[in-house]
Structures are given as C-alpha cells and as structure tokens.
Amino acid sequence: MAIRTFRRLEGLFCVYKPPGVHWKLVRDSVETSLLKGVNTTPSRPLPREIRFLPLQGNETGTAKEITVSAASVPVLSKHPLVTGPEFQNIKVGVGHHLDAFSSGVLVLGVGNGNKALNNLHQTRDYTLEGEFGTATDDFSHKGRVVETTTYDHITQEKLDKVLAMLQGANQKALLMYSRVDMRSQEAYEMAVQGLLGPEGKSLPILTDIRCIHFQPPSFTLEVQCLNETQKYLRKIVHEIGLELRSTAVCKGVRRTRDGCFTLQDALTRNHWTATDIMGAIQQYHATKKNKKKSSHSKNMDSRLQLEGFKITTNEENATNQGEAVHTIK
Amino acid sequence: MASSFAQSLRCRSHLCSKTVTFTIQYFTQFRHCTTRRGPVALNAASFINDNNTPYQPRERGKQQKCYYSTVKHVESEVKESKYSKDLSGMDFVSVKSPLSQIRDVMPVTENQISLNLDVTPELSALEEISDDEAITISVPSAIPPASTSLKEYVDQSETLSKLVQLGVNLWKLEQRPNVGSMLLRLDFETDVVPRLLFLKDIGVEDSRFGYIITHNPFILTESLENLQSRVKYLKSKKFSSETVASMVSRAPYLLNFSVKRLDNRLGFYQQELSLSVSNTRNIVARLPRLLCGSLEPVKENLKVCEIEFGLKKNEIQHIIIAVPKVLTANKKKLTQIFNFLHNTMNIPHRLIVKFPQVLNSKYLRIRERHLFLQYLGKAQYDPAQSNYISLDRLVSLPDETFCTEVALATLDDFYLFQKTL
Numbered sequence: 001m002a003i004r005t006f007r008r009l010e011g012l013f014c015v016y017k018p019p020g021v022h023w024k025l026v027r028d029s030v031e032t033s034l035l036k037g038v039n040t041t042p043s044r045p046l047p048r049e050i051r052f053l054p055l056q057g058n059e060t061g062t063a064k065e066i067t068v069s070a071a072s073v074p075v076l077s078k079h080p081l082v083t084g085p086e087f088q089n090i091k092v093g094v095g096h097h098l099d100a101f102s103s104g105v106l107v108l109g110v111g112n113g114n115k116a117l118n119n120l121h122q123t124r125d126y127t128l129e130g131e132f133g134t135a136t137d138d139f140s141h142k143g144r145v146v147e148t149t150t151y152d153h154i155t156q157e158k159l160d161k162v163l164a165m166l167q168g169a170n171q172k173a174l175l176m177y178s179r180v181d182m183r184s185q186e187a188y189e190m191a192v193q194g195l196l197g198p199e200g201k202s203l204p205i206l207t208d209i210r211c212i213h214f215q216p217p218s219f220t221l222e223v224q225c226l227n228e229t230q231k232y233l234r235k236i237v238h239e240i241g242l243e244l245r246s247t248a249v250c251k252g253v254r255r256t257r258d259g260c261f262t263l264q265d266a267l268t269r270n271h272w273t274a275t276d277i278m279g280a281i282q283q284y285h286a287t288k289k290n291k292k293k294s295s296h297s298k299n300m301d302s303r304l305q306l307e308g309f310k311i312t313t314n315e316e317n318a319t320n321q322g323e324a325v326h327t328i329k
Numbered sequence: 330m331a332s333s334f335a336q337s338l339r340c341r342s343h344l345c346s347k348t349v350t351f352t353i354q355y356f357t358q359f360r361h362c363t364t365r366r367g368p369v370a371l372n373a374a375s376f377i378n379d380n381n382t383p384y385q386p387r388e389r390g391k392q393q394k395c396y397y398s399t400v401k402h403v404e405s406e407v408k409e410s411k412y413s414k415d416l417s418g419m420d421f422v423s424v425k426s427p428l429s430q431i432r433d434v435m436p437v438t439e440n441q442i443s444l445n446l447d448v449t450p451e452l453s454a455l456e457e458i459s460d461d462e463a464i465t466i467s468v469p470s471a472i473p474p475a476s477t478s479l480k481e482y483v484d485q486s487e488t489l490s491k492l493v494q495l496g497v498n499l500w501k502l503e504q505r506p507n508v509g510s511m512l513l514r515l516d517f518e519t520d521v522v523p524r525l526l527f528l529k530d531i532g533v534e535d536s537r538f539g540y541i542i543t544h545n546p547f548i549l550t551e552s553l554e555n556l557q558s559r560v561k562y563l564k565s566k567k568f569s570s571e572t573v574a575s576m577v578s579r580a581p582y583l584l585n586f587s588v589k590r591l592d593n594r595l596g597f598y599q600q601e602l603s604l605s606v607s608n609t610r611n612i613v614a615r616l617p618r619l620l621c622g623s624l625e626p627v628k629e630n631l632k633v634c635e636i637e638f639g640l641k642k643n644e645i646q647h648i649i650i651a652v653p654k655v656l657t658a659n660k661k662k663l664t665q666i667f668n669f670l671h672n673t674m675n676i677p678h679r680l681i682v683k684f685p686q687v688l689n690s691k692y693l694r695i696r697e698r699h700l701f702l703q704y705l706g707k708a709q710y711d712p713a714q715s716n717y718i719s720l721d722r723l724v725s726l727p728d729e730t731f732c733t734e735v736a737l738a739t740l741d742d743f744y745l746f747q748k749t750l
Binding site for chain 2: 016076078080081084270271
C-alpha cells in the first residue's frame with residue numbers, strides 16, 4: 001500500500017556521496033528513486049459511478065423511443081493519467097553539507113526526520129589525503145599551481161610535532177568557546193563526560209588530529225572536528241605544509257563518520273532504492289531506541305557515582321578550608 | 330425615480346449573490362418554460378415591482394420564480410461570453426443591458442401587472458410530467474468555464490475519455506501551455522480517429538498511440554496530406570515501411586517536420602560524415618531523433634571529436650556508425666569520459682575507437698570499476714599482453730558479473746571499495 005510505505009519512510013539515514021558530485025544531485029536522485037518506489041502501485045482501484053447512457057430505440061419513426069440504461073462507468077477524472085502520480089514530492093533534507101570535491105558519509109532525512117537534522121551537534125571524522133611538494137590556489141590537487149618546493153627534509157617526527165602543536169591550539173580554542181569558567185567544578189565534570197564544547201555555530205575546531213600513513217610525498221591524516229567546512233580542512237593541510245617549511249596540497253577529503261552514522265551504515269549508489277532506504281531508516285530507529293535504553297541506565301549509574309563523588313569533594317573542601325583557616329591564623 | 334432606481338440596484342445585487350447556487354437547476358426550468366410556452370414578457374420590472382411591494386401575496390409564488398429566472402437572465406447576460414455555448418439557443422426577450430431594462434420598465438409597471446396575470450403559470454418542481462418530457466429534460470453539467478486542469482472535463486468530454494483509454498498522459502500534457510485547450514477543442518470522430526487510422530496504416534502498433542500522443546499532441550492537428558507526403562518522402566528515400574513505423578514510434582515529432590527539413594537533415598548527415606547512403610539510413614533508422622532536433626549541438630560534438638580528442642575522420646565515422654548517440658551526447662560529459670580514458674587509464678585512441686560504447690556509459694561507473702581493478706592489480710587494457718580486460722566488458726557488464734568474472738572478487742568487496750574512494 002502506497003500510504004503505508006510512505007509512512008515507513010520517516011527518519012534519518014546516510015548515503016555515501018561519491019566524489020565529483022554536488023550534494024544536491026545526490027539529494028535529488030534519492031528523492032526521485034523514493035518517489036518511484038512509492039508511486040508504483042495505485043493505492044486503490046478507480047471509483048465507479050452510475051450514469052444513464054442513452055440508447056436509441058428505433059431511429060425511424062417520428063415517436064422517438066428514447067431509452068436510457070444505467071451503467072457503471074469508472075470515473076476517469078480520478079485516473080492517475082489524469083490526476084498525476086499520487087505523491088509528487090517527498091521532503092528529503094540534507095544534514096551537514098559535503099562539497100563536490102569531497103566524498104563520504106552524508107546524512108539525509110525524510111519526512112519527520114528532517115526536524116532531527118538540526119540537532120546533529122556531534123563531532124565528525126575525516127580522512128585527509130595530502131601530498132607534499134606543491135601549493136595550489138584552492139588547496140586541492142585540481143587547482144592552479146602556485147608554488148613547488150622540495151620535501152626531502154620532512155620526517156615523521158617533524159610532522160607529529162606540527163600536528164601536536166595544532167592539536168594544542170585547537171584544544172585551547174575548544175576551552176575558550178565552551179563558555180564555562182575553567183576553574184569551576186562544573187567545567188571539570190563536563191570535561192570528564194566529554195561534553196565540553198561550543199554550543200551551536202562557532203569557528204571550526206579540530207578535537208583530534210593524527211597521522212595514520214606517512215610515505216613522502218603522500219601522507220594521510222585522520223581528523224575529528226566540529227563546525228568545519230571541507231575547504232577549512234584543505235586549508236589545514238596547506239598550513240601543515242607551510243609549518244614544515246614546504247608546501248602541501250590536499251588530494252582527497254573523505255568523511256568517515258558523522259555523529260552516530262558510520263561508513264558501515266552508508267548506502268552506496270546502487271542501494272539508493274526505496275526498499276534499501278526503508279531498511280536503513282528502520283536500523284537507525286532501532287539503534288536510537290537501544291541507545292536511549294542504555295543511556296538511561298547509564299545515567300542512573302553515573303548520577304549515583306557523581307553524588308558519591310560530590311560528597312567526597314565536599315569533605316575535601318571542608319578539610320581544605322579548615323587547613324586554610326589554620327594557615328591564615 | 331433615482332432613489333427607487335438605486336433601491337432596485339441594491340436589491341438586485343443582494344439577490345444576485347444568493348442565487349449563484351440555484352443557477353443551474355432553475356436555468357433549465359427557465360429554458361424549459363421559454364421553449365414550451367412561447368416568449369414570456371419577462372422584464373426586470375416584474376421583479377422590481379415585487380420587491381417594492383412585498384404585500385401582494387396572491388402573485389408571490391409566481392413572482393418568486395420569475396425573480397429567480399430573471400436574475401438568472403440578468404446574470405447570464407453579464408456572463409454571456411462564458412456561457413455562450415449554452416446561451417446560443419436561448420431566445421431572450423430583451424437583449425438590452427440590465428440597467429437600461431430597469432430604467433425603461435419603471436414607468437410601465439401597471440401594464441406589466443396586467444400582463445403578468447395573463448401569463449400561464451410556470452412549471453413547479455412538484456408537478457408531474459410524462460416520461461417523454463422527463464427524458465427530454467437535459468441537465469447541463471457543471472463544467473467550469475475555465476480551469477487549470479483537464480480532470481474537470483474528462484468525464485464529460487468524449488475526446489478526453491477516449492484519449493485516457495488509449496493511454497495518453499493528460500496530466501503531463503496539461504502542464505504544457507495551450508495544449509489542454511487544444512485537446513478540449515478536438516473532436517474525436519473528425520480529428521483524432523483519421524490520424525490514428527493513418528498511423529495504424531503505416532504500421533505503428535496500437536499500444537504506442539498513448540506514448541506518441543503524450544510526447545507529441547500536435548500530431549492530432551497536423552493535416553493528413555502533410556503526414557502522408559512526409560511518409561511518401563521517407564519511403565522514396567528507400568526506408569522500408571517497418572523502419573518508417575519504428576521511426577515514427579520512437580520519435581513522435583518526426584512527422585511534424587516538413588519534407589524540406591527532413592531532406593536537409595539527411596543531406597547534412599550524409600555530407601558531414603561522408604557516409605554512404607545505406608549507412609546514413611542505418612543510423613537514422615536506429616536513432617530517429619537525429620532528424621528531429623537542432624543541428625547545432627551535433628556540429629559542436631563533431632568539432633569536439635575532431636579538435637579536442639584529435640580523432641581522425643574515419644575514426645569518427647566508425648564511432649558514429651557503431652554508437653550514433655555520441656552525436657547527441659552532452660559535450661561536457663563526453664569530454665570528461667574521454668579525458669579519463671585517455672589520460673588516467675592511458676588507453677590509446679585506437680582502442681577507444683574499437684570500443685565506442687565506452688563513450689556512451691556513465692563516468693562514475695568507469696571510474697569506480699577502473700580504480701577497483703587498479704587496486705586489485707588487474708587494470709590491464711592492452712590486448713598485446715596477458716590478462717587483458719576489454720573495454721566493453723569493463724563497461725557493459727552488470728555489477729555482479731563484472732565482480733565475479735572480470736575482477737574475480739565478491740560484490741560486497743566492490744561496495745566496500747566504493748566507500749573508500
């Protein structure tokens with residue numbers, strides 16, 4: 001039944017966006033294939049109505065015997081060839097955008113799931129492929145070359161040092177943007193739970209960056225970030241090159257994780273059909289339910305722990321204060 | 330006079346607003362009255378009179394009906410243009426403007442009263458009539474005079490219902506400007522049937538009629554002599570009748586073009602590509618829309634092949650005879666595919682010319698499959714060496730066969746690999 005399939009398509013799912021394709025094309029092709037899947041079967045047969053169709057009795061003779069007979073005819077004004085397909089558009093929304101050069105996990109929402117798209121405030125994982133030796137105007141290997149340099153002096157240690165420095169700077173920015181007084185208990189608790197972070201829009205922040213492959217001239221970085229754009233990430237690669245007194249260009253940006261959506265759940269191009277998408281959405285709902293259950297039980301445990309902790313810290317504070325008082329005296 | 334005139338106008342407007350819903354039923358009554366009982370001296374006077382003197386109970390019933398039908402009369406005059414079809418048979422007593430009617434009639438009220446008494450009573454809805462009379466009462470259907478959709482006319486129009494039964498997609502057609510009104514004005518017996526019979530004579534199958542009319546509704550307005558002369562022309566160019574039938578089925582606009590234009594096109598393909606007559610016939614028969622579209626994109630594609638790709642004349646000829654679609658392909662996409670094939674996959678020109686269907690496939694498909702083979706170390710396209718993979722197998726096999734036979738890997742591996750690109 002068309003309406004029922006339509007109802008099952010409400011939620012979030014992720015697709016793997018191939019490189020070189022604009023995200024709008026991805027969204028449009030997903031919408032077209034969903035509409036195709038939903039419009040295939042007509043939901044109900046054509047309604048019929050009774051009409052009186054005239055039948056000519058004898059055509060000769062002055063006294064015309066006009067007889068009418070009742071016939072059940074289908075109402076053609078409700079035929080799909082006249083009214084058009086039952087569903088003419090489906091609301092498919094896109095989560096965090098991916099520009100045409102990058103590839104990777106792209107979260108899409110259907111129907112009511114679109115509301116949840118605004119609440120995806122979690123970190124994202126990227127894999128950046130870089131290459132030493134050239135610098136271009138748009139930081140990617142397809143841009144116009146601006147400079148070429150040597151890179152023989154670069155070693156893994158130097159790269160790691162630069163990455164550590166970057167991470168430190170970003171950590172500072174993270175603490176600054178979280179708008180919590182660093183000396184408070186609240187800040188410590190939030191840091192313990194990993195909730196320290198900027199609320200809403202802010203400058204892009206890399207929470208984690210490390211090198212997973214180093215073979216000059218090419219290298220691969222794994223980055224975990226918040227509020228970023230892909231151009232910013234390519235710029236990071238360029239800046240790393242500059243820090244190492246050389247130049248670097250970004251050959252590929254690949255998003256491997258967006259919040260709780262990983263590469264494993266992402267649908268490839270041949271799976272962008274209504275049935276596969278329905279399966280992915282159901283999977284998402286199931287994981288959400290499980291998470292809620294587990295987080296609920298976790299919350300109970302952690303709350304007990306925190307309370308216990310608070311008691312001990314209060315005691316400590318009391319003793320500290322006592323000591324302080326002593327010293328002042 | 331002025332005050333009563335104003336009063337009557339006010340009354341009229343008040344009444345007009347109420348009577349829209351009753352229009353249709355009482356319309357028939359009124360029509361019925363006039364045809365059967367002769368011209369009735371129906372003026373606006375009677376109704377104005379009634380309004381000004383409501384305390385005349387004797388004539389009230391009659392007057393009520395009069396008023397409704399006169400208001401109809403007044404309204405119908407105002408909307409004369411829209412209901413012109415229905416009103417054409419009507420024989421109204423006074424075809425003056427309503428205002429002048431009211432004005433003339435004012436001083437003659439007393440005469441009208443006496444005339445009214447002589448008028449035979451109108452038909453009441455509860456009166457019993459014989460079966461013959463019942464059958465002759467025709468109810469005009471509530472078709473809107475103007476609408477944005479054809480679905481309001483489909484049930485009443487014979488042409489439209491027959492077209493829907495043939496499989497024509499009216500919803501798509503009504504979105505094109507003016508096509509909807511054109512279809513409504515057609516008559517099934519005189520316009521549609523001869524052309525469908527003509528198409529059947531040429532050899533087009535009945536199941537294709539819906540497709541042809543959906544894509545080219547103007548075939549129903551093209552004159553039969555023109556259609557016949559164009560078919561004659563094609564046959565004179567040695568296209569067999571089955572070929573002509575298949576060409577018309579696949580390119581619905583074909584027969585709307587003049588003989589001169591068809592001739593021009595055929596001549597162009599023959600000269601530009603230096604093809605023999607039989608080869609031209611071959612490619613046109615396989616891709617009939619070559620004769621329908623504009624020649625500019627074709628010329629641009631040919632220039633691109635010659636200059637950007639550096640293909641020689643005989644190579645271009647070979648490609649087009651094998652895959653005529655290259656002539657109408659998108660220039661950018663064609664360049665992208667050729668660029669990838671030649672520069673990234675390092676395939677020489679002669680191999681591309683040998684397998685021209687590569688130029689017809691999707692860029693993403695070629696790219697993913699090539700990178701997969703490269704990852705597996707099997708990307709070898711040179712026929713001289715071992716483990717050679719031909720380009721047509723790379724491109725035309727479905728995913729599963731490609732994985733198992735060419736790449737010797739599982740389909741899941743291919744999907745996993747796609748996620749690493």
